[in-house]
Amino acid sequence: MTDLDRLRAAMREPVEFAPVDVERVMAAGTRIRRRRRLRNGMAAVAGVAAVMVIIVGSADWLRTAAVQPAGTPSLTITSPARPTSQSGKPIMGDIIRAGDLHESGELAFYLFPIDEPGLEETRFGLVAGRMSPEGRISDHYTTNETEGPDTAPGFHGASIASDNGRIPAFGYYVGPATKITATIGGKTVQAHQAEWSENRSVKVWWFDYSTKEPSNLAAFDASGTPLPLGNNGFGRG
Structure with missing residues (x-):
């Protein structure tokens, strides 16, 4: 019998399968x-x-992004330099800026301390000058009280106009003045005025510039009542 015959005989024999274990299959x-x-x-x-x-x-990521703001340029804030006097005089209180412009600067006033023998009742004086844009004041006219207390009620240090720096007639008044007038060129003219930051009863006043000499200096309170005159005569340089 050849190998082919043996293979054919084996294929004809029935195959006997083992019985199926259903429980094992299900498990x-x-x-x-x-x-x-x-x-x-x-x-x-x-x-x-x-x-x-x-x-x-x-x-x-969202929380992290929320607490990390975009970069912004840092800002450096600087305060403007305090004005100084070219003469070196100490400045008491705030500068009074009049707003009147001239080629030599803005009209400005300031008060300075005085400690002079023979002027025991005078503790401060008044300067009229011109202030540069950089805050340096050139002193053009200085005035102060020479007779009696510098804070007595009334006018003090009244001065006529000066062409040196185009400084108008000016001075100061002590008391509740709300209106200051003078006769200039035959007309009654009202002055500008501002309180001194160190003593609100001290009123620095000035007129618009005029080459005409002023007279009849007077002061009034809020009700129009005339106030004490003090030393209301105008001085010259």
Whole structure:
């Protein structure tokens, strides 16, 4: 018998299969299904965890971005320099700026301390000058009280106009004056005035510039009542 005959004979013989163990098959199938469900469950958990990581990470990024403002240029704020006098006189209180402009600067007034023998009742004087844009004041005219207390009610240091720096007639008044007038060129003219920051009862006053000599200097309170005149005569340089 050839090998081919033997193969044909073997193929003709019936195959005997072992009996099927149904319970074993069912148990194996259950284990397979459980493993599949476990794998699917683990995959789902992993997916949810990944999503949560993404969400949390995004939230952290958003929070981080919210507390980190975009860069802005730094600003340096400086206060303007305090005006100074070219003469070196100390300045008491604030500069009074009159706003009148001239080629030599803005008309300005300031008060300075005085400590001179024979002037025991005079503690300050008044300067009229011109202030540069840089805040340096050139003194053009200085005046102060020479007779009696410098804070007695009435006028003090009244001075006529000067063409040196185009300084108008000016002076100061002590008291509740709200209106100061003089006769200039035959007309009654009202002066500008400002309170001194160190003593509000001291009123620095000045007229518009005029080459005509002023006279009849007078002061009035808010009700129009005339106030004490003090030393209301005009001096010259």
